[in-house]
Amino acid sequence: MNKQLLLDKRPEGMPDKDTWRYETNPIPELKEGEVLIRHHYISLDPAMRGWMMDRKSYVPPVEIGEVMRAGAIGKVIKSNNHPNFKEGDCIVSWGGVQEYEITSGENCYKVDETLAPMPKYLGVLGMPGMTAYFGILQVAKIKEGDIVLVSGAAGAVGSLVGQIAKLKGCTVIGIAGGKHKCDYLLNELGFDEAIDYKSEDIMEALHAKCLKGIDVYFDNVGGEILNAALTKLRLNARVVICGAISQYNNKKEVIGPSNYLSLLVNRATMQGMVVLDYATDYGKAAQEMGMWMMQGELKSREDIYEGIENFHETFLRLFSGDKMGKLILKVI
Amino acid sequence: MNKQLLLDKRPEGMPDKDTWRYETNPIPELKEGEVLIRHHYISLDPAMRGWMMDRKSYVPPVEIGEVMRAGAIGKVIKSNNHPNFKEGDCIVSWGGVQEYEITSGENCYKVDETLAPMPKYLGVLGMPGMTAYFGILQVAKIKEGDIVLVSGAAGAVGSLVGQIAKLKGCTVIGIAGGKHKCDYLLNELGFDEAIDYKSEDIMEALHAKCLKGIDVYFDNVGGEILNAALTKLRLNARVVICGAISQYNNKKEVIGPSNYLSLLVNRATMQGMVVLDYATDYGKAAQEMGMWMMQGELKSREDIYEGIENFHETFLRLFSGDKMGKLILKVI
Numbered sequence: 143m144n145k146q147l148l149l150d151k152r153p154e155g156m157p158d159k160d161t162w163r164y165e166t167n168p169i170p171e172l173k174e175g176e177v178l179i180r181h182h183y184i185s186l187d188p189a190m191r192g193w194m195m196d197r198k199s200y201v202p203p204v205e206i207g208e209v210m211r212a213g214a215i216g217k218v219i220k221s222n223n224h225p226n227f228k229e230g231d232c233i234v235s236w237g238g239v240q241e242y243e244i245t246s247g248e249n250c251y252k253v254d255e256t257l258a259p260m261p262k263y264l265g266v267l268g269m270p271g272m273t274a275y276f277g278i279l280q281v282a283k284i285k286e287g288d289i290v291l292v293s294g295a296a297g298a299v300g301s302l303v304g305q306i307a308k309l310k311g312c313t314v315i316g317i318a319g320g321k322h323k324c325d326y327l328l329n330e331l332g333f334d335e336a337i338d339y340k341s342e343d344i345m346e347a348l349h350a351k352c353l354k355g356i357d358v359y360f361d362n363v364g365g366e367i368l369n370a371a372l373t374k375l376r377l378n379a380r381v382v383i384c385g386a387i388s389q390y391n392n393k394k395e396v397i398g399p400s401n402y403l404s405l406l407v408n409r410a411t412m413q414g415m416v417v418l419d420y421a422t423d424y425g426k427a428a429q430e431m432g433m434w435m436m437q438g439e440l441k442s443r444e445d446i447y448e449g450i451e452n453f454h455e456t457f458l459r460l461f462s463g464d465k466m467g468k469l470i471l472k473v474i
Numbered sequence: 475m476n477k478q479l480l481l482d483k484r485p486e487g488m489p490d491k492d493t494w495r496y497e498t499n500p501i502p503e504l505k506e507g508e509v510l511i512r513h514h515y516i517s518l519d520p521a522m523r524g525w526m527m528d529r530k531s532y533v534p535p536v537e538i539g540e541v542m543r544a545g546a547i548g549k550v551i552k553s554n555n556h557p558n559f560k561e562g563d564c565i566v567s568w569g570g571v572q573e574y575e576i577t578s579g580e581n582c583y584k585v586d587e588t589l590a591p592m593p594k595y596l597g598v599l600g601m602p603g604m605t606a607y608f609g610i611l612q613v614a615k616i617k618e619g620d621i622v623l624v625s626g627a628a629g630a631v632g633s634l635v636g637q638i639a640k641l642k643g644c645t646v647i648g649i650a651g652g653k654h655k656c657d658y659l660l661n662e663l664g665f666d667e668a669i670d671y672k673s674e675d676i677m678e679a680l681h682a683k684c685l686k687g688i689d690v691y692f693d694n695v696g697g698e699i700l701n702a703a704l705t706k707l708r709l710n711a712r713v714v715i716c717g718a719i720s721q722y723n724n725k726k727e728v729i730g731p732s733n734y735l736s737l738l739v740n741r742a743t744m745q746g747m748v749v750l751d752y753a754t755d756y757g758k759a760a761q762e763m764g765m766w767m768m769q770g771e772l773k774s775r776e777d778i779y780e781g782i783e784n785f786h787e788t789f790l791r792l793f794s795g796d797k798m799g800k801l802i803l804k805v806i
Contacts, residue, residue, distance in 0.1 A: 199739050369730065383738045398701065398730030406715045406746035407531050414738030 144169050147210045147239035147453055152196055155393040156461065159454055161194070162210060162239075169242055172222035179233055179243045184450070185213035185264040186469040187298075188362075188460050191390040200416045209238040210453075213269060215253070215260045216243070216473075227252060234263050239453055241473055257432070265298055265468030266435065266442035267428050273384060273417040274302035275427045279310075281415045282358045282380045286311035289354060291371055294362030295333070296323035298468035299384060302431075303360045304333050305440050312358075315351055317344075317367060319463040326466065331441060344370045358382070364389045365397050372401035379410040391461060443467030476501050479542045479571035479785055484528055487725040488793065491786055493526070494542060494571075501574055504554035511565055511575045516782070517545035517596040518801040519630075520694075520792050523722040532748045541570040542785075545601060547585070547592045548575070548805075559584060566595050571785055573805055589764070597630055597800030598767065598774035599760050605716060605749040606634035607759045611642075613714045613747045614690045618643035621686060623703055626694030627665070628655035630800035631716060634763075635692045636665050637772050644690075647683055649676075649699060651795040658798065663773060676702045690714070696721045697729050704733035711742040723793060775799030 143166050150163040172178055193204050193211050204211050214237035218227050227233060227247055235250040237243035253263045265271060277299070278284055290307040294300040295316025304314045304327065315335040316327040324336035337347040348370055355376040361368050364386025372381070389396045405412055420427070434440035445465040447456040450473050459465040475498050482495040504510055525536050525543050536543050546569035550559050559565060559579055567582040569575035585595045597603060609631070610616055622639040626632040627648025636646045636659070647667040648659040656668035669679040680702055687708040693700050696718025704713070721728045737744055752759070766772035777797040779788040782805050791797040 364735075383735070385738070386735055389735075396732045396735060398732035398734055400728045400730035402730055402734070402744070403696075403715070403718055403721075403728060403746070405744060406717070406748065409532075409746050409748055409751060411746075412734070412737060412744040414735070414741055414743075416738065416741055419741060 144240055144242040145450055149204045149206055149208055149210050152194060156391045174222055175224055176222050176244055176246050177218045177224045177227045178220040179216045180219045181214045181216040181237055181241055181473045183215050183261055183264055184239055184471040184473055186457050186471055188385050188387045209240050212239050213264055215263050261444040261446060261470050264470055265444050269417055270298035270468055271302055271431055272424055272427055274299045274306060276420040277382050277384050277415050278303045278306050281382045281413055284310050284312055284358055288312045288357040290358040291315045291356045292360040293317040293367050295327055296466060300362055301331060305331055308332055309439055348374050363387050369399045369401050372399055372404040375404050375408040375410045377408050379408055381412040383414040444470050446470045446472050448472045476572055476574040477782055481536045481538055481540055481542055484526060488723045506554055507556055508554050508576055508578050509550045509556045509559045510552040511548045512551045513546045513548035513569055513573055513805045515547050515593055515596055516571055516803040516805055518789050518803055520717050520719045541572050544571050545596055547595050593776040593778060593802050596802055597776050601749055602630035602800055603634055603763055604756055604759055606631045606638060608752040609714050609716050609747050610635045610638050613745055614712045616642050616644055616690055620644045620689040622690040623647045623688045624692040625649040625699050627659055628798060632694050633663060637663055640664055641771055680706050695719050701731045701733050704731055704736040707736050707740040707742045709740050711740055713744040715746040776802050778802045778804050780804045
């Protein structure tokens with residue numbers, strides 16, 4: 143039997159318990175070429191909130207009654223002549239919030255559990271890691287000496303963005319919520335400055351801590367923080383729009399950045415990104431990230447909660463900020 | 475004696491008569507290497523509204539009591555051993571709103587009145603022309619087959635943006651105010667579609683006339699039109715932020731584009747531009763523009779009003795839209 147989480151209705155604002163429902167269904171027989179994967183960990187990501195909306199986006203919405211889409215990692219427990227995957231293989235997939243998954247292997251890839259523990263493949267070596275890598279290197283195009291501001295800086299993506307920028311010789315200022323996270327940025331990750339948006343006035347803090355302005359703003363949050371950051375752009379600055387977690391549960395319109403004319407004055411660029419576009423280069427990126435990890439130059443944390451039945455409460459931690467690093471649900 | 479228009483106080487909202495005052499002052503003696511220029515035409519541009527604000531921008535603000543900054547064209551009537559300019563030379567300068575100007579020649583350049591009448595050098599062969607040329611070719615990076623949307627499409631910049639895009643094999647949709655302007659776009663300039671924002675619902679019109687979405691949006695106006703255009707972006711679209719005339723006289727905050735997350739979904743780029751950055755290539759651009767003009771492939775209009783004493787009323791036409799093409803004040 144397979145316990146599954148299905149989308150039951152589209153939320154307005156913050157998702158509540160009625161947004162999803164659980165079902166336990168028998169596992170069908172495998173067709174020729176399919177494998178059965180037992181999920182060990184499920185990835186919880188801000189982007190999932192977007193996939194629940196019925197609108198055109200970079201992937202189709204999750205339909206009502208469908209298993210909630212999510213990244214997952216698990217092991218093949220049965221293969222019906224799959225050409226590449228065999229029993230015991232460790233597989234990363236878009237398997238969704240469920241205990242088991244049957245797949246022909248599309249959009250799945252095999253990883254080596256002896257090189258890194260499974261949760262790392264959903265974090266630093268998975269989507270968030272790839273997002274940080276391609277976002278800061280290829281979209282922001284950082285160069286030595288750049289001043290880089292990143293929001294959601296203690297999160298799965300932001301923490302890596304800041305560290306990669308440090309590795310490339312940039313000055314890095316991180317914005318995060320709470321003293322604990324800011325201490326982590328400064329003492330563990332080697333950021334140059336940290337701003338606690340929960341206790342500091344964001345404009346004042348930016349004036350004090352970005353005295354020379356910023357060359358890059360990597361935005362994971364949107365809203366007021368994006369708007370404030372725009373006032374600090376230097377000539378030819380780049381703003382990467384990676385996410386807007388402050389706006390995903392709005393019942394009203396998204397708050398647009400009223401300071402966008404700073405782009406004109408400073409000949410700056412604001413560019414959106416979706417990590418899926420870089421899929422052909424994931425391998426090379428993961429290799430470089432892995433090397434940095436082994437050299438102790440790239441740190442990552444996973445915040446792991448247990449039990450598929452605790453999906454809802456755990457998911458909300460993405461929006462309350464009550465987590466540190468990559469948020470993961472342990473299924474087995 | 476030299477009649478001059480001085481900035482008298484910084485306006486909030488739409489400038490009124492008290493924003494400026496006239497003075498008539500004697501013309502000082504020329505120093506060694508200076509020339510005296512008699513202005514014939516003064517350029518009226520939306521950017522002038524920005525220069526009146528006391529804030530950091532791409533040029534310093536006009537100070538209270540200073541001659542109002544403006545582009546101008548006129549003739550040298552006296553030279554005190556200037557190395558390059560002699561009596562009778564036709565000179566484009568930042569001479570400001572006044573009848574005469576004394577200059578050592580900085581940021582001035584000589585033009586040939588036999589090739590084009592003076593007003594053209596403030597329009598299609600001046601700043602608006604250069605803005606259109608570099609904005610659509612180098613910032614938007616148009617390529618054959620692109621679908622290009624331009625606002626302020628009957629204006630000095632927009633009308634050229636659209637024509638250059640047509641010359642390069644793009645489909646062009648223009649947004650302008652009023653039937654007269656829309657007819658001009660369709661019948662004179664060869665645009666593919668025109669949207670009258672004064673009589674049409676902008677979202678409905680975009681849905682109807684940009685069925686396949688847009689690859690480029692060239693924005694001169696900001697506000698609601700920018701926000702609506704963002705909903706039509708195609709993959710890897712480019713938005714050029716050239717101006718925001720709908721917002722320049724706001725007493726409150728600028729309206730930010732709440733649909734900016736379309737940049738993320740569509741991996742699109744929003745980039746600001748200031749034409750001054752392209753100064754070293756003006757010559758080459760003007761040559762190409764001139765060639766297109768001679769071949770009848772690039773049309774331009776100047777809307778010329780007379781009398782330096784009518785500056786205020788004429789300037790307001792920029793914001794009411796009650797003009798066609800490049801707005802110019804004839805001084806002599």
